[in-house]
Structure formats: C-alpha cells, structure tokens
Amino acid sequence: MGQHRAEHRGSRRDRADRRSPSSVATPRAAGRRRATAAPRTTSLLPRLSTLATGRRPGGAAARWRHRLSVVPGALGVVALVAAGTGAVTVGEQAPGDAITASAAARAISAGTSAQGRVGQSTAGGSDREAALSRDSERQALQDAAQARLERAAEEQAAERNAELKSLGRAAEARAGEIAKNQWVLPTTGYHLTARFGMAGGLWSSDHTGLDFAAPSGTPIVAIANGTITETGYAGAYGNQTIMTLDDGTEVWFCHQTTIGVEPGDKVAAGQQIGTVGTTGNSTGPHLHLEIRPGGGDPVDPEQALAFHGLTP
Ligand SMILES: [Zn+2]
Structure with missing residues (x-):
C-alpha cells in the first residue's frame, strides 16, 4: 500500500513537472479530489510554485497580487504556505524544481481552509437564512407552547367561572330561603x-x-x-x-x-x-x-x- 501511494505521488509530481505554469487543468482536478470546492485558490498554485522558485517573477507576480487582492482572505494563508514551502524546496529539491507535491497538497489544503473562511463570510446569507429558519422554528414552538398555555388558562378560567356561578346560584338560593324564612327540622337522627x-x-x-x-x-x-x-x-x-x-x-x-x-x-x-x-x-x-x-x-x-x- 505505502509503496503504491509513493508511486502515485511520484507520478503526480512528474506530471506537475511537465506542466507549463499556465496549464492548470490537471492540478485543479487533483485539488478537487483532495479538497472540494476550492477552484479559485488551486488555480493559483502553478503561479505559486513559479513564484517560490523565482521563475517568471514579472507578470505572474502581478497576477498574483491582483488575484490576492480579490481574495484577501486567501492571501495570508497562501503567502504563509509559500514562504514555508520556499524554505523546504530550497533545502530538499533542486533549484529548478517546482513546488513539491506534499507542499502543493499543503497549499491546497491551506487554500481550501482559506477558501472555506472566505466561503463562510460570503455564504453568510445562507447562514443567516438557516439561523432565521431556526429562529422561526423556535418561534413556532414557542407560539405553540404559548397557545397551549393560553388554552389551559382559558379552560381553568371557564372552570372557575362555572364554580363561581354554581356558588352564586347556591348563595342566591340560600338568600332566597332566608328571605322566605324557610324552616328546617330541629334535629337529626331521631x-x-x-x-x-x-x-x-x-x-x-x-x-x-x-x-x-x-x-x-x-x-x-x-x-x-x-x-x-x-x-x-x-x-x-x-x-x-x-x-x-x-x-x-x-x-x-x-x-x-x-x-x-x-x-x-x-x-x-x-x-x-x-x-x-x-x-x-x-x-x-x-x-x-x-x-x-x-x-x-x-x-x-x-x-x-x-x-x-x-x-x-
Ligand atoms: Zn314531649
């Protein structure tokens, strides 16, 4: 297994080596498998590798800055990875080599997390919608509970009213008896x-x-x-x-x-x-x-x- 994985990594690095910086189709596809939904950041990786090794500093760097200004959230993370990768690359790889596959993976991963943060901020609307949905569900539950309480209170009030009416009728009857001076028997059990x-x-x-x-x-x-x-x-x-x-x-x-x-x-x-x-x-x-x-x-x-x- 380990051997197979190493071979796979190697072949992918070979493809990256053959690739021209402007050709981004293959690594973009690879990036999607590793980290979903990060096309904007992965599209920068070839240029990143170019920057890290000092090749094509002019136009690519300008595009970099332009891209990164568009995606400020990704700038810090990717630039950080680029700095770290540069050190590793210089130490372990030939000067002409591009960024290593593992560094690329790290960059992709970092970019993905950066993209994730950007996505979170730009997807704030749906988050708010979800929050609003939860709020309305909570509100519905509270409304239902309130309605139950109100029904119970109404029932209790109705019962109390019925009792009071009964007491009132009894008092009226008693008052009527007193008014009529109703007699009663003088003792019981006789x-x-x-x-x-x-x-x-x-x-x-x-x-x-x-x-x-x-x-x-x-x-x-x-x-x-x-x-x-x-x-x-x-x-x-x-x-x-x-x-x-x-x-x-x-x-x-x-x-x-x-x-x-x-x-x-x-x-x-x-x-x-x-x-x-x-x-x-x-x-x-x-x-x-x-x-x-x-x-x-x-x-x-x-x-x-x-x-x-x-x-x-
Ligand atoms: Zn007697």
Missing part, C-alpha cells in the same frame, strides 16, 4: 315518640308538643330565623330555650343537656342552639318541641312544620 295532643300518665294534660327521640348530645338547631328570648331550667321542661320568630311565634326546646345560646342572640334557621338531653320530666333523651303562636296556647308542631314544607 324518631318521633310522642305527638301533640296525646294523653298519657306523664303529662298533666294532653301532650303539648312533639317529641324527637335522639341520642343525648345530638345537636339541636333553630327551626327558623329569630331571637333567643329565654334560656334556663324550667321544672318539668328541664333545660329550656325559647326563641321568638319575627311574627311573634314562640318555639320551645326542652329537656336539653346543654344550652348554647343566650337571650338576645339572633339565630338563623339551621344554627345550633344546644344539644338533646333528658333533663326535667323525661324518661329518655329526646327533644320536646312546642310551637306557640303569639306566645299563646301551643299548636300541633307537625302541622306547623308541614305548613312550612317539612315532614318530621
């Missing part, structure tokens, strides 16, 4: 054990209220909006809370374990006022509820509740 008007040994007369049996401590809530007017122990009624509605109706809550409000407190329907108990004349924990319109005689709580849409 079962009725005695109705209004029932006769029995526990009462001195017929039963004056409605009994909600529930575990001791079960919350008791106001059945409507109103004001607490009496609280405390009341004999057979045990711990008692009386609230008065806006129309003057009194609501009595009896046998409580605890009382959670004081006279004068404004309470709303559903607000806790105490807990279920078995204080007073009672055989087990339950809420005794009485309804007394205008503070007078008791009426049937079931009917009063039914009048307000409730079925205990």
Whole structure:
C-alpha cells in the first residue's frame, strides 16, 4: 500500500513537472479530489510554485497580487504556505524544481481552509437564512407552547367561572330561603315518640308538643330565623330555650343537656342552639318541641312544620 501511494505521488509530481505554469487543468482536478470546492485558490498554485522558485517573477507576480487582492482572505494563508514551502524546496529539491507535491497538497489544503473562511463570510446569507429558519422554528414552538398555555388558562378560567356561578346560584338560593324564612327540622337522627295532643300518665294534660327521640348530645338547631328570648331550667321542661320568630311565634326546646345560646342572640334557621338531653320530666333523651303562636296556647308542631314544607 505505502509503496503504491509513493508511486502515485511520484507520478503526480512528474506530471506537475511537465506542466507549463499556465496549464492548470490537471492540478485543479487533483485539488478537487483532495479538497472540494476550492477552484479559485488551486488555480493559483502553478503561479505559486513559479513564484517560490523565482521563475517568471514579472507578470505572474502581478497576477498574483491582483488575484490576492480579490481574495484577501486567501492571501495570508497562501503567502504563509509559500514562504514555508520556499524554505523546504530550497533545502530538499533542486533549484529548478517546482513546488513539491506534499507542499502543493499543503497549499491546497491551506487554500481550501482559506477558501472555506472566505466561503463562510460570503455564504453568510445562507447562514443567516438557516439561523432565521431556526429562529422561526423556535418561534413556532414557542407560539405553540404559548397557545397551549393560553388554552389551559382559558379552560381553568371557564372552570372557575362555572364554580363561581354554581356558588352564586347556591348563595342566591340560600338568600332566597332566608328571605322566605324557610324552616328546617330541629334535629337529626331521631324518631318521633310522642305527638301533640296525646294523653298519657306523664303529662298533666294532653301532650303539648312533639317529641324527637335522639341520642343525648345530638345537636339541636333553630327551626327558623329569630331571637333567643329565654334560656334556663324550667321544672318539668328541664333545660329550656325559647326563641321568638319575627311574627311573634314562640318555639320551645326542652329537656336539653346543654344550652348554647343566650337571650338576645339572633339565630338563623339551621344554627345550633344546644344539644338533646333528658333533663326535667323525661324518661329518655329526646327533644320536646312546642310551637306557640303569639306566645299563646301551643299548636300541633307537625302541622306547623308541614305548613312550612317539612315532614318530621
Ligand atoms: Zn314531649
């Protein structure tokens, strides 16, 4: 292999020796194989070799300068190679010999790199186009990401709006109930054990209220909006809370374990006022509820509740 390469180099040098300086066809082709797309610089090589060996200094040198002024980027590199090559040539070759093949290769290579730099500067337009293309791709990606973010934000805003509308509707409904003074049942988890008007040994007369049996401590809530007017122990009624509605109706809550409000407190329907108990004349924990319109005689709580849409 090595031998074959040496023979090849030799033959090429022979051709270069036979060649006249103006004939540049063969080395230009050889240069293209070694380094692509450097025709302008390789075309100078024969003249370079002429310069290096001192042959034809006049017209060739003028063309040199002219060419190099056209290609300033190549000047420094090729001139540098020419200087180096001159030293090598003088030391190793006969004075009449032209530039060596390896020096030519170096010159071509150097010229190519010079041409490459020139090409880079003159090809700046396409570089800019590529950069612009990359920029527009980046911009497109950023736009797409931005669009996704905006869509997500819009969806979140829509969800929030829907939630707010739902809350608003609930508040309106609640406000409507308050405005209508909607009643609510006084406790939960109960079962009725005695109705209004029932006769029995526990009462001195017929039963004056409605009994909600529930575990001791079960919350008791106001059945409507109103004001607490009496609280405390009341004999057979045990711990008692009386609230008065806006129309003057009194609501009595009896046998409580605890009382959670004081006279004068404004309470709303559903607000806790105490807990279920078995204080007073009672055989087990339950809420005794009485309804007394205008503070007078008791009426049937079931009917009063039914009048307000409730079925205990
Ligand atoms: Zn009762």
